[in-house]
Amino acid sequence: MEYAVETFDLTKIFENKEKGVKRYIKAVDHVNIKVKTGEFFGLLGPNGAGKTTLIKILCTIILPTEGSAKVNGYDIIKEPHKVRSSFGWFHGETGGRSLYWRLNAEDNLRFYAYLQNVPRDIAEKRIDALLEFFELTEDRKKLVKDYSTGMKVKVMLARSLLHNPPILFMDEPTIGLDTISAVETRRLLRALNIELGKTIIFTSHNMFEVEQLCERVAIMKDGKIIVDAPPSALRDMLRDIHAVEVEIREANNLQEVIKSLGGLPIVKQIMEVKNDPYNVVIRLQVEDEYDAIPFIASKLRAMNAKVLAVRRSEPTLEDIFVKLTRKETA
Amino acid sequence: MKVEDLVALFKEDMPRISSNIVHVWAVFWANFKIFLSYRTWVITETISTVASIAMYSFMGLQVDARRITLAGYGEVGWLSFALVGVATANYLWMCISRLSHSLQHEIREGTLEQIIASLIDMKSYIIGQSLRGFMVSGYFMLGVMIIGIAVLNVPLVINLNTVFSFIVIILLMVLSYAGISIMASGLVLVYKKGDPLTFLFASITEFLGGVLFPLKYLEAYPALWAMAWLMPYTYALDASRKILLNGATLFSSEVLKNAAILIVYAIVFIPMGLKVFRWGVNRIRYEGTVATY
Numbered sequence: 001m002e003y004a005v006e007t008f009d010l011t012k013i014f015e016n017k018e019k020g021v022k023r024y025i026k027a028v029d030h031v032n033i034k035v036k037t038g039e040f041f042g043l044l045g046p047n048g049a050g051k052t053t054l055i056k057i058l059c060t061i062i063l064p065t066e067g068s069a070k071v072n073g074y075d076i077i078k079e080p081h082k083v084r085s086s087f088g089w090f091h092g093e094t095g096g097r098s099l100y101w102r103l104n105a106e107d108n109l110r111f112y113a114y115l116q117n118v119p120r121d122i123a124e125k126r127i128d129a130l131l132e133f134f135e136l137t138e139d140r141k142k143l144v145k146d147y148s149t150g151m152k153v154k155v156m157l158a159r160s161l162l163h164n165p166p167i168l169f170m171d172e173p174t175i176g177l178d179t180i181s182a183v184e185t186r187r188l189l190r191a192l193n194i195e196l197g198k199t200i201i202f203t204s205h206n207m208f209e210v211e212q213l214c215e216r217v218a219i220m221k222d223g224k225i226i227v228d229a230p231p232s233a234l235r236d237m238l239r240d241i242h243a244v245e246v247e248i249r250e251a252n253n254l255q256e257v258i259k260s261l262g263g264l265p266i267v268k269q270i271m272e273v274k275n276d277p278y279n280v281v282i283r284l285q286v287e288d289e290y291d292a293i294p295f296i297a298s299k300l301r302a303m304n305a306k307v308l309a310v311r312r313s314e315p316t317l318e319d320i321f322v323k324l325t326r327k328e329t330a
Numbered sequence: 331m332k333v334e335d336l337v338a339l340f341k342e343d344m345p346r347i348s349s350n351i352v353h354v355w356a357v358f359w360a361n362f363k364i365f366l367s368y369r370t371w372v373i374t375e376t377i378s379t380v381a382s383i384a385m386y387s388f389m390g391l392q393v394d395a396r397r398i399t400l401a402g403y404g405e406v407g408w409l410s411f412a413l414v415g416v417a418t419a420n421y422l423w424m425c426i427s428r429l430s431h432s433l434q435h436e437i438r439e440g441t442l443e444q445i446i447a448s449l450i451d452m453k454s455y456i457i458g459q460s461l462r463g464f465m466v467s468g469y470f471m472l473g474v475m476i477i478g479i480a481v482l483n484v485p486l487v488i489n490l491n492t493v494f495s496f497i498v499i500i501l502l503m504v505l506s507y508a509g510i511s512i513m514a515s516g517l518v519l520v521y522k523k524g525d526p527l528t529f530l531f532a533s534i535t536e537f538l539g540g541v542l543f544p545l546k547y548l549e550a551y552p553a554l555w556a557m558a559w560l561m562p563y564t565y566a567l568d569a570s571r572k573i574l575l576n577g578a579t580l581f582s583s584e585v586l587k588n589a590a591i592l593i594v595y596a597i598v599f600i601p602m603g604l605k606v607f608r609w610g611v612n613r614i615r616y617e618g619t620v621a622t623y
Contacts, residue, residue, distance in 0.1 A: 014618055027618075053618065059447045063616045084449055085346065091443075098440035098621070102367040103360060114356035115448035117346035129339050132331035143367065159444075164340050184333065191337045 001073050004167050004199035005035040005058060009067035012053055012223075027053040029223035030067065037166075038197040040190075042204065042214035042231065046321040050223040051203050052093060055169045058201075059089045072167055085117075088160035092172035096152025101145035105136050105155045108144060109162060116163035123162070130158035133188070134181070149176045157185060161192075167199045168192070174209065186213060207317045211235065219324060226324055238315040241323060242289045243271065245313040246282045246296060249306035254280060257305050264299060266292045271322055283313055285322070346449075353450045357458025358465075361432065365466055379420075379470055380477060386412050386542075387482050403544070406575045410484045414571050415541035417474040418503065421467045422563060423532045425504050426511035428463030429456060430518040430528060437522065437614075440621040452611060453604070456512060464504065471500075487577035495573045495580035502592035503566035507531075509599025516603070516610030522622065539563040562595040 012028040027050045035041045043051050056062040058071055060080040069076045072086035091098065099108050106127055113123035131137050134154035144152060153176040160168065170189065174182040190213060192198045204210055210217060211231045219227040227233075248257070261284060262270050271283040286292035289312045297310045365372075390409035403411060436442035445455060478484040514528045535541075538548070538558040545564065548555045558564050569588035572578040578585050614620050 012618070056443075056618070061443050061446055061615065061620050062618045063612065081449065084447055087447075089444075089447055091440075094440050094621075098444055100360060100364060100441060101439070102364045107360065107363060111356050111360045112444065112448065114352050115445070115450045117348050117352070117449055119344050119347060122344050126339065129331055129336055133333075133336050161340075163346065164343055187333045188336060191333050192340070195337045196340060 001037050003034050003070070004037045004039070005033065005041075005069070005071055005201065007031050007033050007054075007058075007067065007069040010054070010057060010064055010069050011066035012050075012057060012062065013065045026223050028057065028064070031220075031223070031225055033218055033225060033228070035199060035201060037199055038193070040193045040200045040202065040213055040215050042202050042210045042217035043220065044203065044205075044210065044217055044317060044321075045220035046318065049220040049321075051220050052091070052171055053223075054220070055089070055091075055171050055201065055203070058083075059087060059169060060084060086165055087167040087169055088163065088165040089169045090157055090160040090171060090173050092153065092156075092175035094156075095176060096144075096147070096149050096156070099144050099152060099155055099159075102143055104141050104143055105131060105147075105151075105158075106140045108155055109158055112159050113162050118163050126162055126164075127158075130161060133184075134158055150178055150181065153177055154181065165198075168201070170200060170202045172203055172205070174204070174206070189213065205317055207234070207238070210317070219321070221321065221324065234317075234320060237320050237323065241315040241319045242286050242292075243313040243315050243319060244284050244286050244289050244292050244296060244310065246284065246300065246310050247308040248280050248282075248300065249278070249308060253303070253305075257300070257303055258282060260299065260303065261296065264295070266295055269322065271319060279308060285319065348449060350451060350454045353454040354458040354461065357450070357455055358461040361459060361462040362465060365462065375470065376473060379473055382416070383413070383474060383477050383482070386416060402546075403571055404576050406485065409478070409482060410486060410575055411544070411571065412542050413474065413478040413482075413484050414486075414574050415539070415567060417471045417478075418500065418567055418570050419532075419536055419539065419541045419563070420474070421471045421500065422503060422507060422535065422566075423528075424467035424470065425460065425463045426507045426514070426531070427528045428466075429459050429511050430515040432459050433515050433518055434522070437519070437620065437622055443621045446611070446615070446620055452607065456515075456607070460504075460508065460511075486574045488574075489577075491579045492573050492577060495578070495585065496570060498580055499566055499569045499573065499585070499589060499592070502589055502596065503563065503570075506562035506566065506592040506595035506599070508596065509601070509603035512600070512603030513606040516607035519607075519610035520613045520617075522619070535561060535563045539567050541567070562592055565591045 010028055010031045014025045014027055016023040016025060031054060043054070045051050053062060057064050058069055058076060060076050060083050063077070071083045074082040074086065076083050100111070103111070109127045109130070110123060113127065131140050134157065136151060136154055139147070139151065144155060157173060173189070174185055177185060186209060189200055193200050202214060214231050217229060217231050217234060218225045258270060258273060261267055261282065266287055267284050268287060269285040271285050274281040293310050293312070297307060300307045387409055390407060390412065393408035433442065436445065479486055479488070510531055511528060538554060538561060540558065545558055548558055565588040569585045572582070572585055580586065580589060
C-alpha cells in the first residue's frame with residue numbers, strides 16, 4: 001500500500017453554545033494529506049491549530065463533519081474497527097490522564113493489551129520489556145496515582161506500542177519526559193520506523209526533534225495545512241528569523257514598555273510575553289539582533305525599567321508559526 | 331532493555347485474535363481491581379448498610395405484623411418483609427447506576443477515548459461493567475441477608491431450591507432494568523450530568539415497588555396502583571418475597587408468572603437501551619466530547 005494515511009477534504013466544525021448563542025469553530029478545514037507507508041511525518045502548528053483534532057479523527061474518536069480519510073487503507077467512517085486495529089495512539093497533552101490511576105502500571109498495560117487482542121503470553125513478554133525499557137520495572141506494582149507525570153507518560157507510551165501496530169500517532173510523545181528518557185524515546189521511534197517500517201505521525205513543539213526525526217513536515221494553522229515540506233525548509237525559514245529576549249523585573253508600566261518596544265523601528269514584532277511571578281520575559285523579532293540589543297537596552301533604561309537581561313534568542317518553531325501567520329495575513 | 335532488544339522483540343509478531351469474552355473479562359477484572367482499591371468506601375458503605383438494617387429492625391417494632399399477613403405473605407414479621415425489599419432494591423439501584431457512574435468517570439479521566447480507540451465492542455464493555463456491578467452489589471446484598479438471618483433471626487426460607495430461584499429472579503430483575511440502565515448511560519454520555527433517569531427510577535421504584543410496605547395499601551389509589559404494576563421491580567420483589575418468605579420456587583405458578591413478565595421487559599428494553607447508547611456514543615464522537623479533561 002502506497003499511503004498509510006490519506007485524507008480527502010477532511011473537515012471538522014465544532015458547535016459551541018454560549019449563553020444561548022451558537023458558535024461554529026472550524027478545527028480542521030478541508031485537509032488533504034498523504035503520508036506514505038513507512039514515512040516519519042511531522043505535524044506541527046501552534047496550540048489550537050487543529051493537530052490533535054485531526055489525529056483524533058484519524059483515530060476514529062471524533063467523527064468528521066465533511067470529507068473522509070483512510071488509515072492503513074481502511075475508511076475511518078465505514079471501517080472503524082479495521083482502522084482501530086491499525087494504529088497506536090499517544091496523546092501527551094493529557095499529562096498522564098487517560099490511564100486508570102487506581103491500577104498499577106502492569107495492570108493498565110494488561111488491560112489495554114487484552115482490549116487490543118494481543119495474545120496473553122505475547123502481552124506479558126512485551127509488558128515486561130516495555131516496563132524495563134522505560135525504567136518502570138521496580139515501580140510496576142505501584143498504583144499509577146502515585147507516579148510522577150513523567151512516569152505516567154512512559155506508561156502511556158508503552159501502551160501505544162504494546163500491540164505492535166503498523167501506524168503510530170504520536171502526539172507530543174516527549175512532553176513531560178526527562179532529557180534521557182526523551183532521547184531514548186526518540187531513538188526507539190526512529191528504530192521502529194527504520195527497522196520495522198512503521199509509519200509515524202508525530203507532533204512536537206521542539207524544532208530539534210522534528211529535524212532529527214521527520215522526513216517531511218506539515219504545518220497546520222487554523223485547521224488548514226499551510227506548509228508541507230521537508231524539515232530542512234523549516235531550518236531555512238528559521239535562518240531569516242532574528243530574535244531577542246528581554247528580561248525585566250516586574251514592571252508597573254509593563255503595557256507601556258511593551259507598546260514602546262513594539263513601536264521601535266528595529267523591532268519587527270512582539271512574539272511572546274511571559275509573565276513570571278518576579279520577572280517578565282519579552283521575545284521580539286528584530287531586523288538584526290546585534291544592532292537591536294544595545295538599542296533596546298538603552299530604550300529600556302530610558303523608561304526606568306529594571307532590566308535583568310537583553311540577549312539573543314534562538315528561533316523556535318513558534319517563530320515560524322508567527323512568521324507564516326503574518327505572511328498569510330499579509 | 332536497549333532499543334535494539336525492544337525492536338527485536340517487536341519483530342516477532344503474532345496474529346491478534348478477537349474475543350468478546352476476553353474483552354468482557356478485561357473490563358470486569360480491571361474495574362473490580364479498581365473497586366478493591368477503594369477500601370475506605372467499602373468499609374463505610376458496609377457500616378452504613380449495617381446501620382440501616384439496625385434502623386429497620388427498630389422500625390419493625392412499631393408495625394403490626396398482621397398487616398403483612400393480610401397482604402398475602404404468610405405469618406412473617408415486618409422486618410423479614412422489609413429486609414427482602416431493602417436488599418433487592420439496593421441491589422438493583424447499585425447495579426443499574428453502575429454503568430452510568432463508570433462512564434462519567436471514564437469521560438472525566440479520558441480513559442473512554444482509549445476504549446473507543448481500541449478493539450472492544452461497546453456491548454462487551456457494557457457487559458463487563460455490569461458484571462462488576464453484579465459482583466459488588468451481590469456483596470452488599472449477601473451482607474444484608476447474613477446480618478438479617480444470623481443477628482436479627484429473620485426467618486427466611488433458605489434451601490437449595492429457594493436460593494437458586496432467588497438468584498434467577500434477581501438476574502431477571504437486573505436484566506429487566508438493564509435496558510433502562512443502558513439508556514440512562516447513553517444520555518449521560520451526551521449530557522454529562524449525573525444520571526437523573528436512574529435516580530428517578532430508583533426513587534419511584536422504592537416507593538411504588540413496596541419496599542417497606544405491602545402494595546395492597548396502594549389499592550385505594552388506582553393511579554399509583556396501576557403505576558406500581560407497570561414496574562418490573564414490583565414483579566421481582568413479589569417473586570423474591572414469595573420465595574424467601576413463603577418458600578415458593580421458580581416453578582411455583584405465582585413466581586413463574588412474575589419471571590415471565592420480567593423476561594418480556596428485558597426483551598423489550600435491552601434493544602431500546604442499546605440503540606440509545608449507540609446514539610450517545612456516536613453523538614459524543616461527533617461533538618468531540620469523548621473526554622472532558
